[in-house]
Ligand SMILES: Cc1ncnc2c1ncn2[C@@H]1O[C@H](/C=C/CNC(=O)c2cc(-c3ccc(F)cc3)cc(O)c2O)[C@@H](O)[C@H]1O
């Protein structure tokens with residue numbers, strides 16, 4: 174069937190990345206999306222901030238909302254300890270299929286589990302399904318209107334603990350106004366904005382890091 178952008182990204186990664194080398198997978202996607210066609214990966218500028226937050230948090234359990242092609246999934250997974258676990262949720266089965274192959278190529282299958290479905294359906298099941306005690310880090314990068322309802326759901330299902338870090342992409346572009354208004358005004362979070370650039374462009378964007386205070 175006709176190719177899609179995720180399929181073209183996978184083809185480029187298969188050609189240019191080194192199997193088992195997660196760094197080369199990240200670099201291959203960045204090379205393709207900066208030279209050939211733009212794609213909504215967190216990218217290397219915001220990716221460096223993501224790397225620092227992941228390393229400082231040193232999480233045992235990570236939840237990613239919105240896998241897309243798996244760029245940030247691999248970016249996060251490559252920094253996790255062997256016993257750490259990353260669950261990534263993706264509702265588009267075509268994207269999930271591509272991302273699974275990219276994650277496998279990066280050699281990260283042992284640390285990463287992908288759930289195919291809507292986050293609003295799957296978050297309530299996380300607690301029992303994966304024996305998820307609580308989450309140490311959540312990376313929000315799915316449709317921007319879902320950031321707030323999913324955060325509320327995470328609170329209500331008891332998946333957040335004192336110190337859980339929420340890291341949200343695109344709080345400037347495309348923007349997540351309702352989420353920012355809630356999280357910055359809530360006494361249950363301490364938030365910090367990290368200014369950066371929209372992936373592969375010179376447009377302002379940034380990440381919002383919010384620590385749950387319990
Ligand atoms: C509730 C639910 N459940 C499960 N999967 C879900 C889900 N909601 C979405 N997904 C999945 O996640 C990805 C979608 C990501 C959405 N990201 C963006 O829209 C985005 C857009 C830009 C952008 C910036 C400037 C422009 F001019 C145009 C676009 C940049 C970005 O970084 C983005 O992340 C996609 O794979 C979708 O299936």
Ligand SMILES: [Mg+2]
Pocket residue numbers: 213214215314342343
């Ligand atoms: Mg994004």
